Amino acid sequence: MEWIRRLRNDHKLSMIGIQETKLEESLLPFNDVSCWGDADCEFHQVFTTARSGGIISIWDSRVFSKVESIKTRFYIVTLGNLVDINGLTGFINVYRPQSVNEKSKVWEELLAIMSSKLATWIVMGGFNAASCFALDRDISDHSPIILRARCDDFGPPPFKLLNFWMLKDGFDAIIMKVCSEFVGYGTPDMRLLNKLKQLKIAIRCWKANTVKMENAEIETLKTNG
Missing domain, CATH: 3.60.10.10 (Endonuclease/exonuclease/phosphatase)
Structure with missing residues (x-):
């Protein structure tokens, strides 16, 4: 043995x-x-x-x-x-x-x-x-x-943009706001990269607020119904 x-x-x-x-x-x-x-x-x-x-x-x-x-x-x-x-x-x-x-x-x-x-x-x-x-x-x-057990940290989940978000109220406005207020520096590719990062952050915040409001509306309808 x-x-x-x-x-x-x-x-x-x-x-x-x-x-x-x-x-x-x-x-x-x-x-x-x-x-x-x-x-x-x-x-x-x-x-x-x-x-x-x-x-x-x-x-x-x-x-x-x-x-x-x-x-x-x-x-x-x-x-x-x-x-x-x-x-x-x-x-x-x-x-x-x-x-x-x-x-x-x-x-x-x-x-x-x-x-x-x-x-x-x-x-x-x-x-x-x-x-x-x-x-x-x-x-x-x-x-x-x-057989080994381990915990792998693969970092934050990748960003996803769903087509139906573009049909919701407020989506176009947040995109236009970020693009008009963005100030970039460096080479063109770095400016584009930083602009996309700012858009990603803004879209995630907009999504979280939108989901929160929609859930509140659903709860209100359930209560009133």
Whole structure:
């Protein structure tokens, strides 16, 4: 299980879900500390049945605090509190059944569990539909999948001008006002760029005021009606 420790260290992982472990109950117990690299970890395990399957979920106990767990032959559900995340987070580690009937049954069970718990759910394994990327195969005959959560700031939304705005009262007036009052400096292309910026600001303000007045009129009609 050295490759698990290397996987965790290389990618700074807080939760790892492993399927097809082939670990039987009669074998030596799973050494979570050696596998994880330190004692700040917890794990749940489902042993292999008839030399197939086997699941392990292991996580950093400093980052994820377990509240509840559910284990069957085909999945491990671990529900708890994740650092910096409001509310509960649930990790589902699935070993995909082979038969169509078993797949359907497992999915129905998981849907029932998810619908009964108010939590953010992350599914790992056979039913994973999240955006992720695969690593090269190592000792395992499966390609490890890494799922990272991050917050990307793409800046303010792009400016949009809808054609029907031009038909509304006040739109022409605001355009004429900005163009007549604009004073530009520099090269022609810079003057045009700055004029367009001033128009964008003015149109956004006009739109906000127009929407506010229209909403007020709607509320008045509702009240009087």
